[in-house]
Every structure is written in C-alpha cells, then in structure tokens.
Amino acid sequence: MHIVVCIKQVPDSAQIRVHPVTNTIMRQGVPAIVNPYDLYALEEALRLKDRYRGRITALCMGPPQAEAALRKALAFGADEAILLTDRAFAGADTLATSYALSAAIRQIHQGLPVDLVFAGKQTIDGDTAQVGPGIATRLDMQLLTYVSKIVSLDLAAREVVVHRRSEGGVQVLKTSLPALITVLEGINEMRFASLTDMFRAERHRLTTWNKDDAHIEDATKIGLKGSPTAVSKVFAPTATNRRAEIIETQSGQPVDLAATLVAKLFSQRPEVALAMKPSSTHDSRGSA
Amino acid sequence: MSEHFDAIVVGAGPAGNTAAYTMAKAGLKVLQIERGEYSGSKNVQGAILYSDALERIIPDFREDAPLERHVIEQRMWVLDDESYVGGTYRSADFSKPPYNRYTIIRSQFDRWFSQKVRAAGALVVCETTVLDLHMDGNQVVGVRTDRENGSVYADIVVLADGVNSLLARKAGFHGELKPRDVALAVKEIHFLPEQTIEERFNVKGTEGVVIEMAGKITQGMVGTGFLYTNKESVTIGVGCLLSDFKSRGIAPYALLEQMKAHPAIKPLLAGGEMKEYTAHLIPEGGYNAIPPIYGDGWLMVGDAGMFVNAVHREGSNLAMTTGRVAAETVIALKAQGKPMIARNLAAYRKALDESFVMKDLKKYKDIPDIMDKHRQFFTAYPRLVSEAAHTMLTVDGIDKKTKERAIRKKFTLARSAFGLFADAFRLWRAFE
Numbered sequence: 146m147h148i149v150v151c152i153k154q155v156p157d158s159a160q161i162r163v164h165p166v167t168n169t170i171m172r173q174g175v176p177a178i179v180n181p182y183d184l185y186a187l188e189e190a191l192r193l194k195d196r197y198r199g200r201i202t203a204l205c206m207g208p209p210q211a212e213a214a215l216r217k218a219l220a221f222g223a224d225e226a227i228l229l230t231d232r233a234f235a236g237a238d239t240l241a242t243s244y245a246l247s248a249a250i251r252q253i254h255q256g257l258p259v260d261l262v263f264a265g266k267q268t269i270d271g272d273t274a275q276v277g278p279g280i281a282t283r284l285d286m287q288l289l290t291y292v293s294k295i296v297s298l299d300l301a302a303r304e305v306v307v308h309r310r311s312e313g314g315v316q317v318l319k320t321s322l323p324a325l326i327t328v329l330e331g332i333n334e335m336r337f338a339s340l341t342d343m344f345r346a347e348r349h350r351l352t353t354w355n356k357d358d359a360h361i362e363d364a365t366k367i368g369l370k371g372s373p374t375a376v377s378k379v380f381a382p383t384a385t386n387r388r389a390e391i392i393e394t395q396s397g398q399p400v401d402l403a404a405t406l407v408a409k410l411f412s413q414r415p416e417v418a419l420a421m422k423p424s425s426t427h428d429s430r431g432s433a
Numbered sequence: 434m435s436e437h438f439d440a441i442v443v444g445a446g447p448a449g450n451t452a453a454y455t456m457a458k459a460g461l462k463v464l465q466i467e468r469g470e471y472s473g474s475k476n477v478q479g480a481i482l483y484s485d486a487l488e489r490i491i492p493d494f495r496e497d498a499p500l501e502r503h504v505i506e507q508r509m510w511v512l513d514d515e516s517y518v519g520g521t522y523r524s525a526d527f528s529k530p531p532y533n534r535y536t537i538i539r540s541q542f543d544r545w546f547s548q549k550v551r552a553a554g555a556l557v558v559c560e561t562t563v564l565d566l567h568m569d570g571n572q573v574v575g576v577r578t579d580r581e582n583g584s585v586y587a588d589i590v591v592l593a594d595g596v597n598s599l600l601a602r603k604a605g606f607h608g609e610l611k612p613r614d615v616a617l618a619v620k621e622i623h624f625l626p627e628q629t630i631e632e633r634f635n636v637k638g639t640e641g642v643v644i645e646m647a648g649k650i651t652q653g654m655v656g657t658g659f660l661y662t663n664k665e666s667v668t669i670g671v672g673c674l675l676s677d678f679k680s681r682g683i684a685p686y687a688l689l690e691q692m693k694a695h696p697a698i699k700p701l702l703a704g705g706e707m708k709e710y711t712a713h714l715i716p717e718g719g720y721n722a723i724p725p726i727y728g729d730g731w732l733m734v735g736d737a738g739m740f741v742n743a744v745h746r747e748g749s750n751l752a753m754t755t756g757r758v759a760a761e762t763v764i765a766l767k768a769q770g771k772p773m774i775a776r777n778l779a780a781y782r783k784a785l786d787e788s789f790v791m792k793d794l795k796k797y798k799d800i801p802d803i804m805d806k807h808r809q810f811f812t813a814y815p816r817l818v819s820e821a822a823h824t825m826l827t828v829d830g831i832d833k834k835t836k837e838r839a840i841r842k843k844f845t846l847a848r849s850a851f852g853l854f855a856d857a858f859r860l861w862r863a864f865e
Contacts, residue, residue: 343561
C-alpha cells in the first residue's frame, strides 16, 4: 500500500497581524506551521500504515523553508518526503496548485503505484478546500471529502469505506481505490514521535523536485500565470464598538425576561413589531 | 536507543547555539536538544546584539542574519515622575560599517543562528525536553528526554538551558535560584511605521536609537527600563529584582503600563499597535552568584551560569562567549585525547577568568548588593537630580548662587553630608 499525504506549510494564523498602515497581511516574523488539518490527514495515513503496512510519501509544494514541514512529517513516520519547489510555482492559486501537485503525484505513481492520497479538509490560510478535490479530478481518482472516520480498507478488493460528514448527518460511503480523502479535524490524535524518529527525520535527505522533475507539461498552468484568481483587496474588518446588554427583571423568571427582551427589541424595530402583530391569528408567515 | 555523540548541547539560545556551532564546525559529532518548537520560539531578550561576540565565530554574519537597526545613539535617562535628566551619545562614526551593535528580534535571529548550527553539521532536535542527566557515578554520561527511546549519550553535556537551569538544580550542581539574584523583565513590541520611527527618533535607513532608563519608573525597586527601535517597531520594557516585585506586591505589567504613561515616553509610542508581550527572568546576581560551571562530563554556559553583566546590560555576548570558550575547551581536550573530567574541564573556567567575561563581572561584583541595600539610588537621587535641573533651568529672577545653595540644602536634607559622601564612596568603590 502506498499513500501520498499532501501537506502545506502555512503561517500560524493565530499570530498574523494586519499592517495598520497598508492594511496588508504581515507575514514577516510570523512562525510557519504545518497546516493543522494536514496533520490529521497524516496521522490517519500513519494509522493505516500501522494496520496494513506500506509506505507513506509526504508531498509539499512551497518555498525551500517548507522543508521544516516535511521534516515534521518524517518525524511522525512518513517514509519519504518530496518538496516541490520552483520559482515558477510562486503565486499559485488553488487551480495552479492542484495542477502542479497532481503532476507530482503522477510522477510518484510512476515509481510506486499510489493507492490513496490524503489531504486536510482545507488550509487555515486559504480556507478554500479546493486543492484536494482539484487533485482528485485531475488524476481521475474517487473523491471523499470531509471524512470523519475510515471504517475499513480492503486492499484485495481495492475498496475503502468511510464516514463522511454531510449536512444534517453522516454518510457511509464505499468506493474503489485509488481514492483521495480529505479528513476533518478531530478524527484522531497526533502521535508523539520517538527520539529515534526525530533523529531519522533530521538526517533524512529530502527529495526536492522542480517543475521539470515533476514533469509539468504545461508551464502556463502553474504559478501566477496559471492562476486566474485575482485578489482585488485584502482588508481587516474594523472593530465595532457594540456593547452587550444584560437584561434583568425583578422576578428573574424566564418568562418575564423573555417578555422584557421582546419588548425591547420591538421598541428598537417597530417595523418588526408591526409585521409580527398578526401572528397571533396563526395564519401569518411574517418573519423577523 | 544508545547512540553516542561527542557532545550534547541542551538548549538553543545564543550560548547553546554558539557551543553547538563551534563544536560541529570543528568536526565533532554534536546533538543539540531544544524544548521549544524551534530555536527562538521560547527565547526572550531586549534585544541588542553585540557584533563582536558573534563575529568571532561567524565573521560574515551581516550578510544574511536578520538584523533590525544598527545603534548610532544611546540615551541614558534618569526619570522622575514628570521629567527626566539625561545624557546622549550619538556619533556618525557608529554609522560606518562594520556596525558594532544592532537591535534584533530574537525569534527571527535565533532561527537564523539555528540554520547555521545545522549547516555546520550538528543534529538539532526541537520540541524535545531533557528531563534528567544520566550519571555514571559522578560522571555525566548522557541525557534522558521526554520522548520514547529518549536516552542518548555523549562524552560531554553542555548545559545551555537558560536561567533557572532545572537540569543543573536536579543534578545538584547548584541550588535554588534566589529571588534577589534574578530580575523579572517584561517587554512589549509596538508596531510603528518605518517613517514614523525615522521622524520620531531622528534616524534614517537602518540607524537606530537605544534609550536606557532608571529612576522613578521602577517605583523604588532595583531595576531599569529600556526602549529600542527596530525596523518597524519599538521595544519597550522594564525589569526589576524578583525579590522586589515580591515584597512590594507590584505587578510587572502594571509597572510597564505606568512607565508607558510617563510624559517623556508616551509620545514615543503614540499611534503604535502592541504586537507582542513577553516576560523573562534575567540572572543578575553577578560574580558572587555564579555557580560551579563545570564538573565531570558537564559544562554550563550562558544564563544557566549566571553570565549577565547587569550594569552594562550585556548578556547575549557573554552567552556567546561562554558558549564558544566551552566549545573550544571540549575541542582541545578531544584533540589531546583527554577525558572530559572536572580536572581537565577546569581549563574552561580558567579561560573565562582571563577573558572580559569574568573580569567585567568581578569588577562589578559588589553592585548588586549595594543597589539592593541602598535604595536611595532608585528613589531619592532621581528626584534630587531632577529637581536640581529644574531649579537651575527655571529663569525666575533668583540668582544662581542662591539656587545652588538651595539645591545643596535639598541634597543634604535628603541624605546628610555624610550620607552623600558614603554613597559616592560606595559607587566609586563598586565601579573602580
């Protein structure tokens, strides 16, 4: 079994600041971390490896510093790590990124056939959740998004059964391999690497691929050139200064509190009060 | 796991990084263990980088190190409630390369340094805490970490685990830190546009200003304050003896808030946006507080060994120097095939004794005690000096001689003639 796990190095969004003058995101000095959702994907792949044996290849596209993210994946137990890095990839949106990553996975597949590709449900810097599905589409793989549990994997029958979170419930889905799975947060708890693993990760010689190594066929589909997305404006919403108000009544009874609240709301929005009035006759669909 | 290294360095601050870098560069098999997510993630300093100590190991550091501004002006302020008396030294000479001092942001600088350590060939493992030292009798033979298969062995363990070295205390190499020997410092980084900094501090390009402060801002506690200009931010902080914070019941952040509200400081920060708040312990006990710094199979460097010159606000350069000297000691013993036992490692202490590190610390060995016992230096004098300046500079028809007499009277009333003489004598003795 061979699993490719896509990971991305992202700025720690908890520490991002918006430049007070230019209103742009200040990335300088913000620590880079592995996209937290990708760690759930990696751990899920590691658990499958624990059960069924096999190999895990961690794949990351990014600048040379993204090496740190791959070393982390190696420490946790990935067998191989490939850093897809080339100036030509710079400025890529999700379309160009999924094109480049799928080319790389096709190349990895040439070396050792890939059964599963794992990715986090989305990244914390872009929040689009588009790259995973983009890769699956380009590689003609079955796509399972928002997976909350991997129920079973049958390598002989080449089938996987998963729980997928959907609106209002859980879908139980079975599909054939190869498949791409994007996993939800909280699906598992990351392991703690042993000191031996830490040494191995630090000493591992990373594989670095440029666009030619990844056999990118159409150079107009990568980087800024291959990215139709245009960011027209980045801004920080201005802080509002609305105060919370605590409603109290003499009795403290919920019914009195509710009545006071409703009266207050109606007094602020008389039009709503008017629309609501006929509701006592039960035939109005007036809504606030 | 029973991998064996020539040396294990615990900690990745300036001392640990210098030690690991120097040993790895000399071809030793070095393992460095850091508890933070990366070198610099937990490290806190003002922060000023003194070029000399770093230049000795990485002469071309200016080419790629993340430096903020080179310091061309130093101001010393003694503050009263509403005023300050001070001196400034500014020289265009400081703007001629190579620059002597820089402001830095440690989380960025330490990361850069750690890259150099890796490139030199050391194995650097982060997010790993050393829990214990492995002993064979009196000889330290390795460390035990919090990871599975977490024991690893070496000929020598360099303790660079910072102020409050828990490892050294656990192993019984030194006792509990005394609150009197450490300062608690808090600082904030305030974002300000480059242009604002240039205008406000009268600098251009990468020039920067340092303001060191003493006086009423510490509310009678032994300590100092500081303000440094970075590229696009200003660092402001204050530190006082931990024992003072304890006995006075003053909250460090409240002290900093009050300092920021001082009429001389407030305009320097106006319009800024606070980006970061950090606190750190600084070993300020000086020469007399230095614990044993070597033993069978171990050496202690940097803050762990109390290597801070509180009078001159120097620490990172002492850390780098002790790290380098420790590494050189190990390299020499290794080359001679000598065992890493206390008798041989004593060369480390000897080399430090002959360097500026111990000479400076020895020179000021009585200062911590004097400052602690004679609070007038932080209370009465700032007020008296400020009042004297105010009297002399106010033009109100009173002749200067009368003014001088009034000032003198104020001083003698506050401290008595003998007290003044004794204070002067104390300082002269301490700084001599």
